[in-house]
Amino acid sequence: MNDIQTGRCLCGAVTFRTTGRLRGVLYCHCSQCRRQTGHFYAATNVGDDRLDIDGADAITWYAASDDARRGFCRTCGSALFWKRNGSDVTSVMAGAFDSPSGLIGHSHIFVADKGDYYEIDDGLPVFPASTP
Ligand SMILES: [Zn+2]
Numbered sequence: 578m579n580d581i582q583t584g585r586c587l588c589g590a591v592t593f594r595t596t597g598r599l600r601g602v603l604y605c606h607c608s609q610c611r612r613q614t615g616h617f618y619a620a621t622n623v624g625d626d627r628l629d630i631d632g633a634d635a636i637t638w639y640a641a642s643d644d645a646r647r648g649f650c651r652t653c654g655s656a657l658f659w660k661r662n663g664s665d666v667t668s669v670m671a672g673a674f675d676s677p678s679g680l681i682g683h684s685h686i687f688v689a690d691k692g693d694y695y696e697i698d699d700g701l702p703v704f705p706a707s708t709p
Pocket residue numbers: 586587588589590591650651652653654655
């Protein structure tokens with residue numbers, strides 16, 4: 578298995594590279610994630626020591642809450658990153674990765690908050706709030 582993965586925003590101003598194994602993809606259905614991404618959030622995460630970002634000055638970090646911030650490309654608007662304050666791990670949006678990403682689904686979180694216009698029926702674990 579190739580353990581280097583690459584990805585980028587839609588316009589290419591921000592590119593990134595991860596090394597090592599990536600966590601299964603969490604699908605977050607909370608209203609903040611739905612509003613920011615346009616549907617629901619799908620992301621893996623990686624330690625900051627295994628994440629290289631090029632074009633970091635093109636990223637706007639928006640603090641949607643007191644706990645965390647969301648990084649998106651200020652030119653094309655692509656949602657790219659989520660980071661808890663003080664954490665040394667960064668969540669990276671699954672849709673930003675180049676194919677084949679090697680990513681697999683892990684579970685759905687905050688399903689109590691999910692949108693009313695879709696169903697979750699992929700058989701992955703579902704949690705009303707965060708993972709236990
Ligand atoms: Zn961009």
